[in-house]
Amino acid sequence: xxxxxxxxxxxxxxxxxxxxxxxxxxxxxxxxxxxxxxxxxxxxxxxxxxxxxxxxxxxxxxxxxxxxxxxxxxxxxxxxxxxxxxxxxxxxxxxxxxxxxxxxxxxxxxxxxxxxxxxxxxxxxxxxxxxxxxxxxxxxxxxxxxxxxxxxxxxxxxxxxxxxxxxxxxxxxxxxxxxxxxxxxxxxxxxxxxxxxxxxxxxxxxxxxxxxxxxxxxxxxxxxxxxxxxxxxxxxxxxxxxxxxxxxxxxxxxxxxxxxxxxxxxxxxxxxxxxxxxxxxxxxxxxxxxxxxxxxxxxxxxxxxxxxxxxxxxxxxxxxxxxxxxxxxxxxxxxxxxxxxxxxxxxxxxxxxxxxxxxxxxxxxxxxxxxxxxxxxxxxxxxxxxxxxxxxxxxxxxxxxxxxxxxxxx
Numbered sequence: 001x002x003x004x005x006x007x008x009x010x011x012x013x014x015x016x017x018x019x020x021x022x023x024x025x026x027x028x029x030x031x032x033x034x035x036x037x038x039x040x041x042x043x044x045x046x047x048x049x050x051x052x053x054x055x056x057x058x059x060x061x062x063x064x065x066x067x068x069x070x071x072x073x074x075x076x077x078x079x080x081x082x083x084x085x086x087x088x089x090x091x092x093x094x095x096x097x098x099x100x101x102x103x104x105x106x107x108x109x110x111x112x113x114x115x116x117x118x119x120x121x122x123x124x125x126x127x128x129x130x131x132x133x134x135x136x137x138x139x140x141x142x143x144x145x146x147x148x149x150x151x152x153x154x155x156x157x158x159x160x161x162x163x164x165x166x167x168x169x170x171x172x173x174x175x176x177x178x179x180x181x182x183x184x185x186x187x188x189x190x191x192x193x194x195x196x197x198x199x200x201x202x203x204x205x206x207x208x209x210x211x212x213x214x215x216x217x218x219x220x221x222x223x224x225x226x227x228x229x230x231x232x233x234x235x236x237x238x239x240x241x242x243x244x245x246x247x248x249x250x251x252x253x254x255x256x257x258x259x260x261x262x263x264x265x266x267x268x269x270x271x272x273x274x275x276x277x278x279x280x281x282x283x284x285x286x287x288x289x290x291x292x293x294x295x296x297x298x299x300x301x302x303x304x305x306x307x308x309x310x311x312x313x314x315x316x317x318x319x320x321x322x323x324x325x326x327x328x329x330x331x332x333x334x335x336x337x338x339x340x341x342x343x344x345x346x347x348x349x350x351x352x353x354x355x356x357x358x359x360x361x362x363x364x365x366x367x368x369x370x371x372x373x374x375x376x377x378x379x380x381x382x383x384x385x386x387x388x389x390x391x392x393x394x395x396x397x398x399x400x401x402x403x404x405x406x407x408x409x410x
């Protein structure tokens with residue numbers, strides 16, 4: 001229901017903003033811009049899904065090999081005590097647990113191309129436990145919230161963007177980014193857990209969270225000791241090596257068990273193709289609404305009004321320059337990336353705004369993209385409180401990013 005309201009609200013607000021500009025400001029050209037954005041967004045949605053098709057067929061094919069080799073189940077058993085408390089509705093031996101585990105690992109390593117297929121596979125497996133196929137279950141909602149604000153240990157792409165834009169130290173946002181993503185993820189999990197009445201203060205949950213905290217803070221401490229060039233190089237090598245190592249491990253394990261790896265890959269790849277095609281309508285619907293809202297000028301009006309309000313309060317307004325990226329990050333990944341690059345170019349990669357948008361871009365996922373793609377892949381229409389929890393994590397992440405940026409770069 002909330003997604004329905006948000007989708008309709010974006011379009012209606014865009015139309016209202018366009019009418020105001022045309023009737024009171026004499027800017028009738030806004031209608032042409034909106035129509036162009038409408039068609040561009042629909043094409044973009046199809047292009048994204050088309051590009052995802054190849055990635056989906058590749059990774060679901062590889063995962064099928066790992067599944068038949070027994071490695072997916074092995075990974076799930078390692079986290080079984082935690083998942084038994086966070087996902088009480090999932091049987092301990094269910095294949096969804098293995099896919100969730102691998103998806104979380106891929107997100108932490110910054111492997112977006114691997115994380116999305118893993119997440120879609122997990123969502124499809126969770127759907128097999130859904131008694132009401134058109135309505136999201138508690139487990140699906142929690143899984144989605146974890147994805148919208150995922151902890152990223154190696155944000156190599158952000159380092160690359162900053163280097164291209166002339167940053168003196170492209171990796172100086174690493175620790176702020178890591179802390180921000182961790183705070184956002186933890187806040188989203190806590191809110192969703194309270195709504196679902198999970199046992200969040202169970203000793204087992206606290207032990208796992210303590211271990212994750214140690215991993216995050218330990219990684220931050222280790223990377224802070226390294227020169228910028230060394231840290232970036234080590235992050236890239238480690239991420240790619242772990243990815244290729246996972247593929248090699250799956251193949252070797254499957255061959256040892258005498259699994260037909262080629263046939264297994266083909267079976268999984270067929271599933272990936274079907275998933276990629278199925279998300280096109282949902283993806284196009286969301287991208288169109290976002291494009292209209294942006295092209296109508298409603299987004300710019302919202303930002304300008306907020307900046308004036310902040311100025312009236314006598315507060316520092318530098319963080320407002322990053323607000324478009326923060327808002328767009330929840331709506332459109334490509335749009336947020338474009339806004340980030342524009343800020344890096346106009347304000348400077350080493351400016352306060354340039355560093356803040358880098359932190360925002362690397363510390364969260366695109367909430368409404370994830371909603372559209374993940375729920376669209378399994379034909380869920382009633383998302384319940386998923387959007388609300390995802391937005392909450394985004395807001396907390398934005399506040400954390402601003403606070404951390406002021407601590408490190410003010």
